[in-house]
Amino acid sequence: MGKITQMLGLLLTHPTEFRTLVHFYLYHEAKRDITSQQEHPTSGWDRASMRRCWELLDMTSRSFAAVIKELEGDLARTICMYYLVLRGLDTIEDDMTIPDGVKQPLLRSFHEKTVTPGWKFTENGPNEKDRQLLIEYDIVVEEINRLSPEYKKVILDICQKMQVGMADYAHKAIMTGTVYLDTVTEYDLYCHYVAGLVGEGLTRIWSASGKEAAWLCDQLELANSMGLLLQKTNIIRDFREDVEDRRFFWPREIWAKYGFKEMKDMYEKGDVEHATWVQSGMILDALRHATDSLDYLRLLKNQSVFVFCAIPVCMAMATLSLCFMNPEMFQRNIKIRKAEAAKLIMRSTNPREVALIFREYAREIHHKAKPQDPNFLRISVMCCKIEQWFEQHYPSFVVLSQTGPTFDPLDKRTAVMNLEKSRTQELEIKRAAANPLRNANAPRPAEMVPWELAMYVGGAFLLVGALSAAVIYVVLAVYG
Amino acid sequence: MSGQKKDVYLVIGGSGFVGRHIVEQLIAREDVVSVFDIVQRHHDVPFYSGDITDQSQVEDALRRSGTTCIIHTASPTAGAKDPSIYHKVNVEGTKAVIAAAVAAGVPKLVYTSSAGVVFDGNDVINLDERAPYPEKPFDAYNESKALGEALILEASGKGGLLTVALRPAGIFGPGDRQMMVGLYQAYQRGQTHFQVGDNNNLFDYTYVGNLARAHLIAADKLVPSEHDAADWQSDTVTLTDKEQALLNTMLPSVSATTGYRRVPTCEARPLGPYVTPPPNAEKLEAAFNAPPGVRNITHPVMRSRFDQFSDNALAVAPSSPLQVAGQAFFITNGEPVYFWDFMRLIWLQLDPPGSTRADRKTLVIPRMFGMVLGFLAECWAALIGKEAGFTRYRVGYSCATRYHNIEKARRVLGYEPETGLEEGVKKMVEWFKAENNLS
Incomplete structure (x- = not known):
């Protein structure tokens, strides 16, 4: 009953989210x-x-x-x-x-x-x-x-x-x-132990199963980055809960420079602005692992393995975006909305889509960034690295339409593709002219057949001839 | 280059913004360098005054200085009143420099081109050097730069001359006479909280010191290539082992601004608060502390078919993109940022301590509305006979995406941006303040 009233409430307050959840439960x-x-x-x-x-x-x-x-x-x-x-x-x-x-x-x-x-x-x-x-x-x-x-x-x-x-x-x-971790290096190492190693183990299991390439298990840095992105996101989001339970994971190197003596000062002292700079520093540090994670996902072949890896990192990006410049994070445990999670689960099906999701959250983060923040430009550069990754691996001039991929005529990269296409044709013609025997290359099947056929036919004639001769010889030898 | 005779350099345009930084870096590494320019601004190296469109004047300077490597940076600044000067200097001048180099028997020529040579007004997104020059160039400046660059690249391997062209985008740094002026005007007018467009457009910038260094590297690496043109075009291309190695290593992401940190792994990590050290402690630490450099990987780099180094792209490349001679290279900081973010960074640096100007809420003007405003401003300016500050051109410029792929420079030249955006901007603003007596 509670669930139904909840959903009805959602229908009135957030109709698009209601729709997403209905889709999710149905399909x-x-x-x-x-x-x-x-x-x-x-x-x-x-x-x-x-x-x-x-x-x-x-x-x-x-x-x-x-x-x-x-x-x-x-x-x-x-x-x-x-x-x-x-x-x-x-x-x-x-x-x-x-x-x-x-x-x-x-x-x-x-x-x-x-x-x-x-x-x-x-x-x-x-x-x-x-x-x-x-x-x-x-x-x-x-x-x-x-x-x-x-x-x-x-x-x-x-x-x-x-x-x-x-x-x-x-x-x-x-x-x-x-109780505190001093440096980001120590923080990284701690996260390596509790999460990076999990990534290494998972990757070795993928390789051992034969469902992924045997060399995948050697991609240690990428596997660790996956783990670190997830772990760091949780460490950021769970700030309040962790501090209250006396678990302190945020390294002093990131927060002590703003004058905080203890981690709880960040919500007790009322210095929201500096606490926000600390928060953006932590998120900047987590974003370091974003493109590595995309690299990792691009290497996967098995769909179920891909989905297993992709969904959590997409949730992590959504969570980072939710936390960024959000003072509420210091007060209570915040979570991404259910509909957003459902949408991410439905969308995380291929590396291109995941890269798009990453880019959307990168832009969301960037739009919330403030120039006064000491991390401002580095946040911008980090978000742009995600943008660049997307363009490098899934260039936007390739437009996926109903009839197959087409190229955006206004994009300079389309000119590159056209140039390469005409060069390929030129080269084929040139090679064909230079070497008529080897030209064979492109239209090989059609042109090779007569040659081979002639040889087969000739061979057959020879064989029949030889056999006939042998038969005649034997007949003559026996009866002659 | 070890074991090789050191080059003797002539920097054409050595009094200019980029040229001067190159001269300073050459002096710093104790090379022999002279300057050829129309004005003399510094007196620490031999100076040859002359006009580059006159071959005999250039030739004379080359012979007298004993130059073995020309670095040609001379170019009029964009936005000149009479656009014919561009053609004169960038095309005729470059022709004269090439002819003089061949006549004087100079073996090397490094040319400062511009990323604008591929610009036609449309967005430039992660573009690499395969891009052809546009059919309709954007303006007279970019057209002349493209023509000049084509002459330079064409000249490579002829008459004993090897050439290379570098294409920077958005040069900034101490000594800049273009970018800072406009930005400071906007700052003074209190326009820093306006933003035209959605600011999702990435833009390339190049710190002048990084660009100068790229010139030095390009000069050092300008040697006859392993594939001559005929060999490269004949049938299937077989890459040498050295070329294979250039391609099949993983390049770490550029980290000049963000800083580099190695992700710890079970094979490369700090030891941490151990009770008993692991048996391979030294190896673990050494691997973790190794410089970033290229990562050797156990599988080939996975490239999409749109990648410049994919097999299909290499097979139809007109010349080996893995050589230096006769090639063009985009040179940038490799860390493009959203257009307005870079402006904001500079304006923030201009703020005196304690200023709350940056706290002001940003006013976003949609692109279309900006275009209308620009048109109106242009009409008004034409009416009262003044130059408009807010134009449709500027609106288009600040809404465009323009960034380039520098993988070729990183792999083939071994170029890595050393000074990041923040540090570079700080140096530029400090210089600007000192130069203009601002506090």
Whole structure:
């Protein structure tokens, strides 16, 4: 009932959003149903333990569960397990009620625990939202051990690298008593541990599955950029919530120069202007990863993998645009509107469209930028890099129409295309004239046939002749 | 160039904005340099006064100075009263310089062209050097620059001369006598909160120091190419290993303004607050701290068929775009920005500390309305017999997209913009304030 009144309200206040959501509910269906009988061999839905893992996924992830389930073949189950392992690790890292002496060895051996049959962990604080996952972790262990060895190897390797990073940072906070990250370099490294590595692992799994190129897993910088864009966006959006929970991810290098002593000063001291410059500095830093992410998406071949990667980064760009120059972000948790999210999910189907989405948000951000902001020009340059990326890979002079691509006659690049076309023809004619035998090139099939045919016919004649001669010889030899 | 004899330079137009910066950079790297110009503004290098449209005067300067490399930057500034001067200097003058170079046996000639040679009034979007000269040039200035450039490129490989042309767009920096004047006028009139058009149009700018450096690099790299023209055009092109390497590396994005930061990966990262160092600690750190440079990748760069270095484009290129000799290169800061943002940056720098001028809300005038206003202003100006400040031309200019693709210069010349937009603007405004006694 609540949902219906909500939708009715939306119809009156935001009719276009209402339309988008109706479209979404009507036309956007999941590409795959992991519960159906024919999917059981790859989704594991027929096993109680795997069914529980799928439930745990729904419990621990709002945003990723849907896209994970739509992945093809055994990728869905693999990524589900990968997610649960890292969520389990994260739940230990996050829990401030676990003393460092317990947490350190626990974190540093988590990759071993993950394959130890029967291992589970019940000592999370009562407020830890995903504590149930660790209480039932023995089921996760069981299913991890069922994964094919090449996937399992990647998941455990990434888990080990991440756990070391998390333990190092947690230990440093305890030992030095400093709660803040000082530099952007440290911030990048922290994000690499908690998100960049996830990107590396995913990419290695794509390659191992054979659904993506074998060399994709070597694109480490691009894979990390994907992770960093998502992580940094969350860190920016969750500012207030994180600060209140005493989780401080914004590096001092970006905010201390405006005179803030503590992160909470940004909403307590009433200096909205400087807080806004800090916010734009953080968003500028996140936008650094935008074109790398587009590069990554352009390398993908499998549609389900593409959609899995594209939807979250599009949401991230929308969120960055929402946060930019928005003082409300310092007061409460803001979110993109449901209809906007639905639209993005429906649109994120190919790299060109995703690049267009990126460009739209880049322009939105740019239009909100203020010249007094010390980051003003760098924001502009960053947005223009997205514009340039789009033009480099999907040039706008190519107009996609019903009848196929046409070229915009006013664009200078059309002249380039026409010039190249006429040169191609010239070269063909020139080559044909210079080398009549090899000219063969373009009209090869038509002109080659008589030659080959003549040879075949000649060969056949020879063969028949030789055979006849042999027969005559034999006949003569026997009867002669 | 190591092991090679150093060149002796003659900068034609060495008293001008760009020419002077080239002279200064040549002096800084202890090269032998002379200047040929009509006016002398500096007295630190040998000066030859003369008219470039007179071949004998140029030839005489070349012989007396012992020049082995000419850098030809001379050109009248745009907006001259009598447009015939453009043809005279940019076409006739260039002809005379080429003839003088061949007669004096000078092996190298670097020409300062202009990105305007491909401009016909329409938008220029991420355009590369394959673009032909427009059938209808935009104006007399751009037409003369295109004719001059064509002469220069045509002359390469003939009479012992190698040539290269550089095409800058929107040059700015200390010594600028065009951009700052107009912008300062608008600033004084208090027009800085007006914006014509939606400001979604990207524009190219080039810091004069970067452009000067590009000239030096181009001069250094101006050597006979590995493919002669006949070889390149014969049948299928096979690239040399060196050329393959030029193409199959990933260029990092230009970062002069935004700054460069390497994204940490499991193979290249700082060590962070480790308890026990990882076994490959040194390797991790070294890889992370390595200079940006080109990234070697394990798969070929994926190019669309519209890309200038795609296989189909290379196959029909009239000459090797991977050589320096006989080629034109767009040279810009490689970081185009939305048109009005660059203006705002300059105006903000002109503001004395504590000024709240930038806080004023921007008044956006739609393009069509701007055109009407421009027309009216032109009529009014014609009526009272003054030059109009707000014209349809200016409206069109500020609403146009004009930026170029500098990948060829980055790959083939190894050109990288060093001074970013912010730093460049700061240097220009400081110079402008000092020059005009502003605080």
